[in-house]
Amino acid sequence: MRRARVALAAAAVLTAALLQATVVGPATVSWSVNLSVVLVAAVALVDGPATGMSFGFTAGLFADLGSHHPAGVLALCWLGVGLLCGRISDRRTVRRDACVIGVVGALAAAATTVLLALLHDGGSVTAAITGLLPAAIGDAALALLVVPLVRRALRAESLRAAHPVYTDLAGDFARRETAGFGARRG
Known part of the structure; x- marks a missing residue:
């Protein structure tokens, strides 16, 4: 990785x-919308x-190290x-990716709430279920903004990881065949 x-x-x-703590969190107080989850999903x-x-x-x-839960x-x-x-x-459309992020983000919020209910008394299963739809809508709306930015940033030539070129191996094999290295001796 570069x-x-x-x-x-x-x-x-x-x-x-920082944006979650200062902008998104206060704007969506009653909804479980998380910009970091949307960013992780978009990168993936x-x-x-x-x-x-x-x-x-x-x-x-x-995020865990900056919070009060385990x-x-x-x-x-x-x-x-x-x-x-x-x-x-499937990397086809931004809208489809936003829908995927909305569903997966809502499931992640529900899983986090259930885990915190089990480990730390920080939520309940009913709160996880009732928060699914608002979290999905909020995460999908954020994803419509984040996915194009992530696509553009990760496709920049200066950030692309170097990939091995397999055509050189095939070309080397073809040169050996034509030079007689692979010919049968009879």
């Missing part, structure tokens, strides 16, 4: 956490499950968001 990509990931996690939809899992765990752990709850849930979104991505 240094610029790591720096972008760190800046994105920090910016999402663009780059796949491996990147989504690592980004989700890192962003979740960062560390690891958000890291576990957001790791699942990265895995799930990375596995079901």
Whole structure:
């Protein structure tokens, strides 16, 4: 992974956490809308499950360490968001990706609430169920703004990871065949 990509990931996690605390959180007091979950899901939809899992765990752990509940709850849930979104991505339209993010974000909010109810007395199962629809709508609305930005940022040439070129191997094999290295001796 390139240094610029790591720096972008760190800046994105920090910016999402700050915007969540200052803008999104106060604007959606009664809804469980989370900009960091939307960001994790958008990165996973663009780059796949491996990147989504690592980004989700890192962003979740960062959020866990700044909260009053046990560390690891958000890291576990957001790791699942990265895995799930990375596995079901089709990368076709922003609206479809926003719908996927809305559903997965609502499920992550419900899973977080249930885990906190079990571990920390921070919620209840009924609160998790009643918060599903508002969380899905809020996360989908945020995703309509975040997904195009993430796509554009991660497709920048300076941030793309170097991929091995397999055509060189095939070309090398073809050159050996034509040079007589692979010919049968009879």
